[in-house]
Amino acid sequence: xxxxxxxxxxxxxxxxxxxxxxxxxxxxxCRCVCKTWLKLLSEKEFATxxxxxxxxxxxxxxxxxxxxxxxxxxxxxxxxEPGHHNLSVAGMKLxxxxxxxxxxxxxxxxxxxxxxxxxxxxxxxxxxIWNPTLRESIALPTPEGVRDYPNSISYGFGLSTxxxxxxxxxxxxxxxKSSRRILKSICHVYALGExxxxxxxxxxxxxxxxxxxxxxxxxxxxxxxxSNGSELISCFDLEKESFGPFPxxxxxxxxFYLTSFGLFGSYLSVCDNTSDFQISIWVMKExxxxxxxVLEFVIDKWSADLHVLSCEIVRVLKVFRDGVxxxxxxxxxxxxxxxxxxxxxxxxxHKLIKSFDDRMNEDSSPDxxxxxxxxxxxxxxxxxxxxxxxxxxxxxxxxxxxxx
Numbered sequence: 420x421x422x423x424x425x426x427x428x429x430x431x432x433x434x435x436x437x438x439x440x441x442x443x444x445x446x447x448x449c450r451c452v453c454k455t456w457l458k459l460l461s462e463k464e465f466a467t468x469x470x471x472x473x474x475x476x477x478x479x480x481x482x483x484x485x486x487x488x489x490x491x492x493x494x495x496x497x498x499x500e501p502g503h504h505n506l507s508v509a510g511m512k513l514x515x516x517x518x519x520x521x522x523x524x525x526x527x528x529x530x531x532x533x534x535x536x537x538x539x540x541x542x543x544x545x546x547x548i549w550n551p552t553l554r555e556s557i558a559l560p561t562p563e564g565v566r567d568y569p570n571s572i573s574y575g576f577g578l579s580t581x582x583x584x585x586x587x588x589x590x591x592x593x594x595x596k597s598s599r600r601i602l603k604s605i606c607h608v609y610a611l612g613e614x615x616x617x618x619x620x621x622x623x624x625x626x627x628x629x630x631x632x633x634x635x636x637x638x639x640x641x642x643x644x645x646s647n648g649s650e651l652i653s654c655f656d657l658e659k660e661s662f663g664p665f666p667x668x669x670x671x672x673x674x675f676y677l678t679s680f681g682l683f684g685s686y687l688s689v690c691d692n693t694s695d696f697q698i699s700i701w702v703m704k705e706x707x708x709x710x711x712x713v714l715e716f717v718i719d720k721w722s723a724d725l726h727v728l729s730c731e732i733v734r735v736l737k738v739f740r741d742g743v744x745x746x747x748x749x750x751x752x753x754x755x756x757x758x759x760x761x762x763x764x765x766x767x768x769h770k771l772i773k774s775f776d777d778r779m780n781e782d783s784s785p786d787x788x789x790x791x792x793x794x795x796x797x798x799x800x801x802x803x804x805x806x807x808x809x810x811x812x813x814x815x816x817x818x819x820x821x822x823x
Contacts (some may be wrong), residue, residue: 435459439469443552448543466801470531477550478513478534478797480526482750492551494797497737497745516547516556523753526793527587527631528576531799534812535576535587537631544572546587547590548804550613554815555804562589562607564615568593573634579657585611585807586657587766588632588639590622614809618751619660621651633680635687635708642664642689652680659712666709668701679734682796683715690746692733696720700735716744716758728752750791771797 423668438460446469450457459465466527474496481491490515505683515524519538526533532552538545546559578585586608593603608617632639632655639655654665668689672678677692687703698718705711720729728748736753737745746754755764804812 435465459751470800473798477794478796479792479794482791493733516549519547526795527574527799528634529795532798537574550804552799556811556813557804559609569596577634577639580637581658588655612807613807668712671741679732681735683735684738690733690735690737695729698733709814
């Protein structure tokens with residue numbers, strides 16, 4: 420009896436346990452072995468078990484200056500062993516949703532292997548929920564509020580932890596052109612499985628939106644400036660579907676031009692590059708407690724040779740187990756910072772995603788080959804979008820053809 424026959428004859432719970440430990444690409448191949456395995460690997464129970472064991476990766480979107488080429492998504496594995504922080508291409512270019520144009524796509528957020536994409540160009544404003552592992556996608560309907568200068572639109576994607584419902588939040592601000600005074604503010608919520616946007620009402624704490632919402636602990640968070648300037652972070656409770664103020668770092672400036680907001684591992688963090696001399700990384704050690712904001716790291720720009728990035732946004736992408744931090748600077752430079760040794764190592768971004776860009780010119784200078792990118796932590800998942808009622812799910816196979 421062959422090894423495959425022995426495996427096929429094992430009890431299904433044991434087969435499930437074994438297959439859930441395989442690399443994601445191998446599991447995708449196992450779905451083609453037989454109908455029994457396809458059914459087994461399509462169950463919610465398997466998706467949940469695999470998700471608990473799925474390693475953390477980075478999902479990277481190459482933002483090309485040439486708009487005709489569109490976006491190029493790839494998955495990158497992270498080696499997280501003490502003293503080793505290598506990045507390696509995981510093996511395949513990610514196939515984008517069926518309905519969307521590749522031009523103008525940005526990542527709103529990722530939760531449990533589901534990715535929320537926003538496509539914005541001219542007056543066009545589209546939102547997609549995408550599972551790149553299963554190549555499934557949902558095109559959300561267009562909500563009220565036109566994306567037109569000087570109007571502002573920001574999104575957030577998260578999970579209401581109590582009821583297990585995935586939600587997209589859209590904040591629309593209609594601004595007066597001369598004074599940029601807010602004329603109208605509308606918050607919409609789209610819950611997967613409902614099939615339509617719901618109007619929540621005004622955004623009482625928002626005076627200006629900054630980037631996409633950061634998801635943590637069942638809430639979405641934005642850097643904002645409210646009407647009286649008392650707090651610089653606004654929190655949207657995905658369970659109650661309401662806004663509220665949230666404590667910010669004590670030294671946070673209202674000028675967000677060189678400040679990024681994100682996660683530092685499992686904590687909220689602010690990376691402030693407004694100083695001419697240092698990069699400050701604030702971390703909230705106890706969620707929601709104002710006094711728990713700690714100035715965790717101060718990177719001296721001059722000793723670390725970062726003075727060339729004095730007028731650029733710096734983002735925290737990943738915190739490794741031994742405390743080394745992966746940073747994205749100016750959307751085109753990846754750096755790992757060793758806080759113990761106060762040293763920096765630069766990753767060659769153009770080499771990292773070179774295999775996904777056949778148009779790369781080998782004869783060009785290194786500066787010309789550096790692509791602009793955006794990146795977020797990501798775990799591969801077999802959670803099917805078809806499990807959500809009321810949703811029209813599109814699927815692409817390897818050739819890009821639609822499947823039923």
